[in-house]
Amino acid sequence: MTFKRIPRVGIGGPVGSGKTMLIEQFVPLLSQIGYRSAIISNDVVSKEDADRMRRNLASERGLMPESLVIGLATGGCPHTAVREDPSMNLSVVEDIESAHNKELDLIIIESGGDNITTTFSPALADYFIYIIDVAGGDKYPRKRGLGIETCDLLIINKIDLAPHVGADLKIMERDAKLIRKDKPFVFVNCKTGEGIKEVADNIVKDVLFDLPPKINKKLNN
Amino acid sequence: MSTRFSNKLGRIDNINTNQHADDTSTSGDSLLNEVSMLQLGDSFFPTGMYTTSSGLETLFYDGKIKSKQDIIEFITVCLLYQIGPADCAALSNAYNFAKEENISKIVEIDNILFSMKLIKEIREASTRSGRQLLNCVLSFVPENTLISSYYNLIKNKTANGIYPVALALASNGLHIKKERACLILLYGFTVSITGAALRLGILQHIEGQQVIHELKPIMTTVIHNNLNRHFSHLWQFSPSIDLVQMKHERMDSKMFIT
Numbered sequence: 001m002t003f004k005r006i007p008r009v010g011i012g013g014p015v016g017s018g019k020t021m022l023i024e025q026f027v028p029l030l031s032q033i034g035y036r037s038a039i040i041s042n043d044v045v046s047k048e049d050a051d052r053m054r055r056n057l058a059s060e061r062g063l064m065p066e067s068l069v070i071g072l073a074t075g076g077c078p079h080t081a082v083r084e085d086p087s088m089n090l091s092v093v094e095d096i097e098s099a100h101n102k103e104l105d106l107i108i109i110e111s112g113g114d115n116i117t118t119t120f121s122p123a124l125a126d127y128f129i130y131i132i133d134v135a136g137g138d139k140y141p142r143k144r145g146l147g148i149e150t151c152d153l154l155i156i157n158k159i160d161l162a163p164h165v166g167a168d169l170k171i172m173e174r175d176a177k178l179i180r181k182d183k184p185f186v187f188v189n190c191k192t193g194e195g196i197k198e199v200a201d202n203i204v205k206d207v208l209f210d211l212p213p214k215i216n217k218k219l220n221n
Numbered sequence: 222m223s224t225r226f227s228n229k230l231g232r233i234d235n236i237n238t239n240q241h242a243d244d245t246s247t248s249g250d251s252l253l254n255e256v257s258m259l260q261l262g263d264s265f266f267p268t269g270m271y272t273t274s275s276g277l278e279t280l281f282y283d284g285k286i287k288s289k290q291d292i293i294e295f296i297t298v299c300l301l302y303q304i305g306p307a308d309c310a311a312l313s314n315a316y317n318f319a320k321e322e323n324i325s326k327i328v329e330i331d332n333i334l335f336s337m338k339l340i341k342e343i344r345e346a347s348t349r350s351g352r353q354l355l356n357c358v359l360s361f362v363p364e365n366t367l368i369s370s371y372y373n374l375i376k377n378k379t380a381n382g383i384y385p386v387a388l389a390l391a392s393n394g395l396h397i398k399k400e401r402a403c404l405i406l407l408y409g410f411t412v413s414i415t416g417a418a419l420r421l422g423i424l425q426h427i428e429g430q431q432v433i434h435e436l437k438p439i440m441t442t443v444i445h446n447n448l449n450r451h452f453s454h455l456w457q458f459s460p461s462i463d464l465v466q467m468k469h470e471r472m473d474s475k476m477f478i479t
Contacts, residue, residue: 046474073478075272076420087269087353088478094352098376 006038006097007207008107010082010125012147015113017133018157020049021190022199023108024056029200031063034213035105038068038096040089044078044112047071068096068104078112079119086124093124103215105208116145127207129199133158138167141175141185148176153202154185159194257395261388262405264412267357268350268384274417274477275299275343275410276466281421289428292418296411296432297439298459304410305443307337307457308385309403310450315389316399324370327390328380330452335381337457340466342479344383351375351387358391365394400444407440408433417477 013019020041027037039057041050050071058066070092074081081089093107109125111118120128130151132140135158141148148154154176162169169187176185184202188195204210260266277295280286286295311334318326338344355372362368368390374380385406392402415432418424424432469479 045476048474073272073475075274075417075478076476077271080271081269084265085267085269085271087267088272088346088349090356091269091349091352 004097004101006093006101006104006107007127008093008109008125009127009129009203009207010109010111010120011129011131012079012082012111012114012118012120012151013131013155014115014133014136015044017113017131017136018155018188018190019110019113019131020053022129022131022155022157022188022196023110024053025188025190025193025196026200026203027057027063027108028061029197030106030203033204034216035204035208036103036213036215037064037106037108038070038100038104039064039108039110040070040072040092040096041110042072042074042078042081042089042112044074044076049110068100070096074112078114079117082109082111082118082120082124084121086121089124105213106203116143116147118147119150127152127203129153129155131155131157134162134167134169134172135165137165138162138169138171138175141172141179144179149179152183152206153199154180154183155195155199156185156187157190159187160189160191251396254396254398258392258397258401258405261354261358261391261395261397262408264409264416266354268354268409269346270350270409270413271416272477273346273413273479274421274469275414275479276462276469277414277417278421278475278477279465279469279472281418281423282472286418286423289424289432292415292423292432293435296414296436298462299410299414300407300436300439300443302459303457303462304407305447306450307334307455308410309406309443310447310455311383311452312385312389312403312406313399313448313450314452315386316393316402319367319390319393322367324367324374327371327386328374331380331383331386333452333455334383334385337455338383339463340470340479342470343466346479347384348375348382351382351384354384354387354391355382358394362394368394400448403444403448404440407443411436411440420476 011019023039030037039053043049050069054066054069057063058069072088072092089109096107128151130147134156156172159169186195186198311330315327315330335344338347352375355368359368359372371380371390375382388402388406411433415429419429
């Protein structure tokens with residue numbers, strides 16, 4: 001038996017940068033236009049993120065079956081689990097692909113919270129989103145790091161906090177352009193949904209290549 | 222088979238990658254086969270075993286394991302009463318059937334060992350590691366029809382891909398001796414638990430190496446006791462560890478998948 005690869009988005013970023021909330025924001029936008037997703041959440045020490053997304057996206061809103069939000073422990077090595085040895089993630093991805101190939105459009109893999117050197121193995125993710133937040137200071141993009149430099153889409157979250165923490169968004173924009181050259185970045189506020197449509201549009205364009213959903217029926221929302 | 226390489230330092234011609242042609246040997250093994258053993262036994266080899274603690278995490282949070290000696294005793298019990306007579310013996314039998322290219326017997330061993338693993342977490346982790354091991358080995362020995370046949374059976378859900386059986390086929394495919402394959406299994410288990418103990422803060426790094434050193438005689442004893450065990454005599458008996466591993470499945474907050 002063979003099964004086609006379902007496009008995969010990897011999401012990495014420091015602890016508390018907003019990875020889980022980002023997923024909770026863009027999955028409903030994708031499902032509004034009919035795209036069906038599964039989520040693998042690499043928790044560092046608990047199942048809290050997976051449980052929350054399962055409750056919010058599956059149980060309460062019916063955007064996916066509860067069984068398609070999967071929590072995965074990483075033995076305290078979150079970046080190993082998505083880069084040097086992604087075996088456990090790949091194994092779960094293969095299970096999903098073999099059972100849901102006909103209807104699923106996207107697999108989202110959330111890394112455990114980690115540092116700025118996080119990257120995803122290309123064997124695991126086709127597209128890599130790295131998320132930081134302004135509370136870390138406006139020096140963040142300038143400090144580089146593989147995650148910030150090499151990701152396909154850089155997201156700068158919690159822009160509403162900028163004036164409260166003395167972060168200058170213009171500096172972050174200037175440095176992100178300088179460091180990332182032509183690669184995209186987006187300012188977002190995951191609390192309010194500001195900027196999230198642009199994230200969803202990037203995924204539809206660069207990951208799903210504007211193809212229609214496999215099943216042309218809108219999901220609950 | 223020859224491969225030609227070139228780099229900035231100059232050309233290196235006619236590198237011989239044929240394992241059989243290399244006869245530089247120590248006690249009958251070619252060095253190439255020894256390198257393959259190091260490769261499969263290295264914690265850098267991608268099987269995801271660093272995500273497992275085999276219940277150690279529960280014992281740690283319950284305050285039942287606190288010292289280096291506790292770790293040595295825990296691993297010893299696992300090796301003597303779980304991994305040795307079950308996993309190691311299954312590997313040995315699967316290896317013998319791999320030599321005979323008897324795929325139906327290999328699947329039989331796979332099913333027996335799968336059904337002996339009482340804890341779902343442990344069972345799933347073993348099959349996930351086994352599948353990924355085979356997938357990786359097939360990427361550099363794609364011509365091995367036995368491994369690819371077994372891997373296809375796993376994809377078709379006709380076989381489970383339990384790790385010791387997968388390791389037996391991979392080792393046979395890379396001309397690693399059976400005893401060495403058993404050693405990879407036991408050493409890999411020992412390192413994964415010791416690594417978990419380090420990350421849980423039970424041990425510091427030097428102590429970790431002391432643990433591995435002290436367990437070397439246990440590993441060789443386990444191989445001696447189980448290498449010739451027939452597959453009809455596989456067993457395991459460690460009820461208190463079974464209970465600990467069951468408890469781990471129900472932990473809300475945890476670092477390890479087992």
